[in-house]
Structure formats: structure tokens, C-alpha cells
Amino acid sequence: MSFFRRFSSSNKEKTRDRSQSRNRSEILSGVQQWPYYRDLAIESGHCTIPSELASLRHSRLNRSLYNLVYTPNDELNYFILYMESCSLSSYLKFILDVHVFEKLTRESQTKNTDQQTSALALFHRYLSIDANYLIPIDDEIRRTTLSLICPSNNSTTPDPHCFRTAREYAWSLIEQDAYPGYLSSAYHVNYQLKMLTSNELQLHDILYNNSSLAYFIEFSEQEKFIDLVRFWLAIEHFYQSTINRMIDSQTLTENALNIYEQYISLQAPARLGFDDAIRARVECSICQPEIDAGPSSDTFDQTAWIVYVILQREYFPRFLQSVIFYRHISDLMLKLRNEDTALTSRPIKTIESDTTSINSDNLIQTSSSPLLPPPTTTTQSNRQRNPSVSSSCPSINQDVGIKSKGKFSMGYIDPLGRFIRDPDVDTYDSALSSNRKTTSNPIQFIANLVRNEQEELAQEEAAARFAESFINEITNMTANLDNQ
Numbered sequence: 071m072s073f074f075r076r077f078s079s080s081n082k083e084k085t086r087d088r089s090q091s092r093n094r095s096e097i098l099s100g101v102q103q104w105p106y107y108r109d110l111a112i113e114s115g116h117c118t119i120p121s122e123l124a125s126l127r128h129s130r131l132n133r134s135l136y137n138l139v140y141t142p143n144d145e146l147n148y149f150i151l152y153m154e155s156c157s158l159s160s161y162l163k164f165i166l167d168v169h170v171f172e173k174l175t176r177e178s179q180t181k182n183t184d185q186q187t188s189a190l191a192l193f194h195r196y197l198s199i200d201a202n203y204l205i206p207i208d209d210e211i212r213r214t215t216l217s218l219i220c221p222s223n224n225s226t227t228p229d230p231h232c233f234r235t236a237r238e239y240a241w242s243l244i245e246q247d248a249y250p251g252y253l254s255s256a257y258h259v260n261y262q263l264k265m266l267t268s269n270e271l272q273l274h275d276i277l278y279n280n281s282s283l284a285y286f287i288e289f290s291e292q293e294k295f296i297d298l299v300r301f302w303l304a305i306e307h308f309y310q311s312t313i314n315r316m317i318d319s320q321t322l323t324e325n326a327l328n329i330y331e332q333y334i335s336l337q338a339p340a341r342l343g344f345d346d347a348i349r350a351r352v353e354c355s356i357c358q359p360e361i362d363a364g365p366s367s368d369t370f371d372q373t374a375w376i377v378y379v380i381l382q383r384e385y386f387p388r389f390l391q392s393v394i395f396y397r398h399i400s401d402l403m404l405k406l407r408n409e410d411t412a413l414t415s416r417p418i419k420t421i422e423s424d425t426t427s428i429n430s431d432n433l434i435q436t437s438s439s440p441l442l443p444p445p446t447t448t449t450q451s452n453r454q455r456n457p458s459v460s461s462s463c464p465s466i467n468q469d470v471g472i473k474s475k476g477k478f479s480m481g482y483i484d485p486l487g488r489f490i491r492d493p494d495v496d497t498y499d500s501a502l503s504s505n506r507k508t509t510s511n512p513i514q515f516i517a518n519l520v521r522n523e524q525e526e527l528a529q530e531e532a533a534a535r536f537a538e539s540f541i542n543e544i545t546n547m548t549a550n551l552d553n554q
Contacts, residue, residue, distance in 0.1 A: 100343015101298075101380060110379055111345060114372040123371055126378065127306075129278035131262050135249045139165065145261050152257040158248050160203035161240045164196045168233040175230040189219045189228045197236055211235050256409035263402050271390070273382045277302065285398040289389050297340040298377050298385075301333045305370045305377075312367040319364030326356045326365040334373065348372055 101107055130143070138149055139162070153159045171192060175185055196205045197212055218232035252258055265271060266282075276282045290296040308325055311317055317325075333342050334349055344352075355369040389395055 102343050110376045114375040119371050119375050120368050126274040129275045131265055131275050131279040135245055148257040148261045152252045152255055161244050164205055164240055165237055167192055168237045183226050186226050186228050205240055207236050207239050256406055259402055259406045273386045285394050289392055289394045295385055302377055304329050305374045309367055322364045
């Protein structure tokens with residue numbers, strides 16, 4: 071029998087089977103249409119599902135400040151560079167150093183005298199009035215910290231939490247000022263592009279990042295599986311409400327019933343097609359014997375796990391190959407280009423790192439050495455193109471003073487009787503700050519300016535050609551998909 075006859079006969083058998091059981095065909099139109107659904111239903115009945123779901127309830131594209139600083143990740147390198155550009159690296163280094171100090175104290179790996187020596191070193195480096203990396207804390211916090219490091223009873227054992235108040239103060243400053251700025255900076259966009267274009271990207275990275283989720287919702291509407299995504303979002307909102315206890319038990323029960331009636335019941339308008347056993351388990355969890363008990367946080371965990379696996383297997387790979395996902399990347403690239411343009415128009419301040427830290431400096435250098443994030447290259451190129459960007463970290467008052475002097479300012483008379491302008495005033499000329507002999511040759515000075523301008527124009531033309539080719543590629547892909 072030929073292949074086409076076998077294929078035709080198999081189709082006739084499938085048609086006959088479907089005609090014999092229309093109810094079964096109707097059920098298989100939902101999540102049960104996938105051949106691995108039965109295995110998922112059995113596996114999702116295990117008690118380990120809540121813990122596995124908890125490990126997925128985060129996005130590496132949008133970490134919290136706590137996870138960014140205290141959990142192992144490669145995004146910390148980008149955050150360190152951002153903090154250096156804002157002259158706030160001392161705050162982060164202080165928090166990391168205190169974390170290492172408290173860890174060593176808990177493990178009792180050092181003697182009491184060594185612990186006190188390390189604590190005093192941290193205090194003189196960050197908290198004392200003449201500290202090299204001063205944290206602007208109150209005098210009361212400074213005195214309290216010092217008294218905990220050196221108790222009045224002449225003990226050599228410092229309090230293991232002597233830096234807690236100062237650390238909380240520095241943490242609040244980072245959380246209120248630095249971290250929101252980092253999330254909208256070119257450093258964070260660079261990390262997102264790296265993550266989105268890597269093979270490590272997972273579905274939960276998209277679902278728990280609002281900007282990426284918007285593109286995934288658009289794709290789900292286009293591919294007609296928006297009910298699965300809406301069901302997942304409704305379950306997540308219910309879970310967060312249960313954990314945080316934002317509403318009372320009666321409201322939680324009403325919300326759970328709304329989800330059940332919308333997606334799970336036999337008369338649901340957006341029925342997903344779960345089997346009878348799962349439906350009965352959800353009903354029992356919602357209708358608790360105790361009136362004030364309310365539904366538990368794991369009421370929809372089994373259904374959530376099944377939906378997540380289906381989204382991960384069936385739709386997420388297609389999303390990564392879609393035009394919508396490419397548009398997501400192109401939008402981030404456009405945002406990054408705008409951020410780079412903004413960086414060239416303002417000074418980038420850095421603080422040189424010190425190697426005298428007790429251990430966290432080595433941790434920072436080790437974590438940043440395998441990967442040099444793109445913002446480093448961008449910053450260096452901006453400094454070459456814009457000599458006004460200085461790495462000497464002048465204060466705001468110094469910047470204002472320099473700008474107020476103008477180009478025609480005081481200078482000095484050299485031995486040949488020529489007037490030489492002070493190089494510290496004209497920050498726009500890097501040659502003046504490095505060698506005075508260069509300024510004495512006006513022809514060479516003008517040649518350097520022309521050459522720098524030509525290099526900048528060449529870089530802008532190359533960027534324009536790259537953007538044009540990228541847009542043409544996306545347009546061609548869109549046209550091909552439309553033809554298909």
C-alpha cells in the first residue's frame with residue numbers, strides 16, 4: 071500500500087472515531103488536545119508543584135533590588151557600572167562589604183580581634199568623617215555603630231550586627247534614588263538585550279516582566295491562545311492576593327469563583343477543558359467547610375502548572391521566532407540608542423575602586439571580569455568623542471565654576487611672551503589637559519578637531535547603515551509571513 075493510501079485510510083479511521091464520540095471531541099478542543107495532557111495531569115497532582123511554581127514566579131529581566139544584590143546573577147556587573155557612573159559605587163560597595171563581614175562573623179572563621187579589626191577598617195573606610203568613600207550618615211548613627219564595634223567593657227568582640235543601621239540607611243538611598251534610575255538606564259537595556267538574545271530565556275522571564283509581557287499578549291491574541299494567558303494572569307493575581315492577604319476571605323472566595331466560572335466549569339465562556347478530576351479538586355478547595363477559611367493559595371496550582379507547560383512547549387518557541395518578538399528587540403535597540411545619545415550630553419562620573427576592602431572588592435572584580443557589559447564600551451567611546459566627559463569625578467560646584475569661566479578666561483604668559491589659556495578651564499579640549507605644547511601649535515589643534523569630527527561622522531553613518539539594514543530585514547520577514 072502506498073503512502074498516500076495509508077494516509078487516506080488513517081484519516082478515514084480518525085474521522086470515524088470522531089463521529090462516534092462527539093462529546094470526547096468537544097472535550098479535546100481545550101488543553102486536552104495535547105497528547106501529553108494526561109501525563110501533565112498526573113505529574114501536577116504531586117505535592118512538589120507549589121515549590122516548582124514558586125521558583126518560576128520571577129523574571130530575570132526585572133529583578134528586585136534584593137535579588138540583584140544578594141543572589142548570584144550576571145546582572146550585578148551592569149548595576150555596578152551604573153552605580154559608578156552616578157558616583158554612588160561607595161554605597162553598593164559598603165553594603166557588599168558588610169554582607170561579607172556578617173557572613174564571616176556568623177561562620178566564626180576569624181578571631182574576635184580580627185573581627186574587630188575588620189569592622190574598624192570598614193568604619194574608617196565608609197563611615198568616619200574623613201573616610202575615603204564617605205557614606206553621608208547621621209552623627210547619631212556613626213556614634214552608635216562605633217560603640218557597637220568597640221564596647222565600653224573593653225571587649226574585643228564587636229556586635230555582629232553593628233553595621234545594620236548604617237546599611238539600612240544606605241540601602242534606602244539606593245532603593246529610592248539609584249535603583250529606579252537603573253531600570254530606565256542604558257545599562258539595564260543592555261542587559262535585557264543580552265538576556266533576550268541568549269539561549270537561557272524562559273517563559274517566566276516574559277510573563278513576569280511587564281514590557282515583555284505586552285508583546286507576548288499581542289502574540290497570543292494573534293495566534294488565538296489569549297485565554298490561556300489571561301487564565302495564567304488571573305491565577306497569579308489570585309495567588310499574590312492570597313499570600314499578601316490584601317483582601318478578606320470572602321472576597322478571595324468570590325475571586326476564585328469568578329476564575330472557576332470563567333475558565334474551568336462546564337458552562338465557562340472561555341472553557342479551557344480540564345478533566346473532571348481537576349475540576350472537582352478546584353471546587354473542593356474553593357468551597358471550604360469553614361466559612362471564614364477561604365480558598366488556599368494552592369487552589370489553582372495544578373491548573374497553573376498544566377497551562378504553563380503548554381505555553382512553554384507549544385507557543386513560546388513560536389513567539390521567539392515571530393515578528394512581534396523581533397519588534398520587541400528593535401524597540402529596545404532604539405531605546406538604547408536614545409540613551410547613548412543622552413549619555414554623550416551629560417558627564418559620566420566614576421569612582422575608582424579600592425583594593426583594600428576585606429573581601430567584597432575581590433567579589434566585584436571576580437564577578438565583572440568574565441563579562442564586560444556593552445555600557446563600558448559605550449562609555450569609553452563617548453569619552454573619546456566628547457572630551458567634556460571626565461573620569462576625575464568633579465563635584466557639581468566645580469562643574470558650574472568651570473562653565474562660568476567661559477573660553478576667554480585667565481591664563482599665563484610663557485617665556486616667549488605668548489598668552490596660554492589655563493587647561494583646567496577648557497574641558498572641551500583634551501589636548502590642553504594632557505600637553506601644553508600641543509596648544510601652542512594652532513594648525514595641529516585644528517587638524518585634531520577636524521579628524522575627531524570626521525571620525526564621529528563616520529560612526530554615525532555606520533550606525534545609520536546598520537539601522538537601515540536591520541529594518542529592511544524585519545520588513546522582509548514580515549512580507550514573507552504575510553505571503554505564507
